[in-house]
Amino acid sequence: DTGVSQDPRHKITKRGQNVTFRCDPISEHNRLYWYRQTLGQGPEFLTYFQNEAQLEKSRLLSDRFSAERPKGSFSTLEIQRTEQGDSAMYLCASSFPQGDSNEQFFGPGTRLTVL
Amino acid sequence: AQSVTQLGSHVSVSEGALVLLRCNYSSSVPPYLFWYVQYPNQGLQLLLKYTSAATLVKGINGFEAEFKKSETSFHLTKPSAHMSDAAEYFCAVSSGSARQLTFGSGTQLTVLP
Numbered sequence: 001d002t003g004v005s006q007d008p009r010h011k012i013t014k015r016g017q018n019v020t021f022r023c024d025p026i027s028e029h030n031r032l033y034w035y036r037q038t039l040g041q042g043p044e045f046l047t048y049f050q051n052e053a054q055l056e057k058s059r060l061l062s063d064r065f066s067a068e069r070p071k072g073s074f075s076t077l078e079i080q081r082t083e084q085g086d087s088a089m090y091l092c093a094s095s096f097p098q099g100d101s102n103e104q105f106f107g108p109g110t111r112l113t114v115l
Numbered sequence: 116a117q118s119v120t121q122l123g124s125h126v127s128v129s130e131g132a133l134v135l136l137r138c139n140y141s142s143s144v145p146p147y148l149f150w151y152v153q154y155p156n157q158g159l160q161l162l163l164k165y166t167s168a169a170t171l172v173k174g175i176n177g178f179e180a181e182f183k184k185s186e187t188s189f190h191l192t193k194p195s196a197h198m199s200d201a202a203e204y205f206c207a208v209s210s211g212s213a214r215q216l217t218f219g220s221g222t223q224l225t226v227l228p
Contacts, residue, residue, distance in 0.1 A: 004158070006158075031213075031214075033213075033215060033216075035216075040124075040220070040221075041220055041221070042119075042205050042207070042218030042219055042220050042221050043159070043205075043216070043218050044218070045213075045215040045216065045217070048213035048215055055212070055213060056211070056212065056213040056215070091158055091159070093159075093216075095214075097214070102147070102209055102214040103149075103161060103164060104161075104216060105161070106151075106158035106159040106160070107158050108156075108157055108158045109156075109157070109158050111156070
């Protein structure tokens with residue numbers, strides 16, 4: 001399977017702990033996105049990488065959140081000092097724009113539960 | 116800023132009946148519009164996309180959507196619902212320099228036997 005993969009699929013943690021998620025995009029895709037989806041809502045944009053450069057961050061991305069894409073391939077999203085409000089599904093997507101299209105391919109997501 | 120409104124958070128149809136899921140968008144520039152489907156505890160799968168090539172867009176699994184600029188709408192339809200269509204459907208618009216997606220709040224489709 002050459003789709004977007006995410007690890008872990010589920011994470012349960014206690015409030016105040018740090019967690020890190022990984023995303024492996026489709027190999028030739030140079031754009032990578034992180035989204036957060038809370039129950040009953042559509043995904044919300046968090047941040048965007050083009051190759052290894054983080055070019056845009058949403059105001060939703062508080063200073064407890066940090067994302068990296070060190071070699072322009074996989075990406076990690078770290079949440080420090082987790083809060084119960086961080087409980088959500090974290091989705092990663094990748095794309096390789098061709099023409100006017102920027103079709104994004106999504107991974108299965110990491111569901112975070114903060115107790 | 117661009118936005119998407121999905122009318123009806125829950126839609127129920129009988130198997131074999133027409134599916135109509137509504138999406139209206141707000142955009143200051145010609146939009147790129149998408150419909151995604153999400154099954155429980157899974158990521159999003161692209162159903163179809165509008166990129167200005169044609170106003171009637173055909174997607175996977177028998178779905179199609181029509182872009183109507185005058186109504187700022189991009190409604191999703193399928194002539195005959197199947198039980199396997201039960202899922203959550205999201206309309207999205209691409210915007211910004213990052214061309215990130217802005218999603219509607221979703222419509223949960225239930226298919227009744």
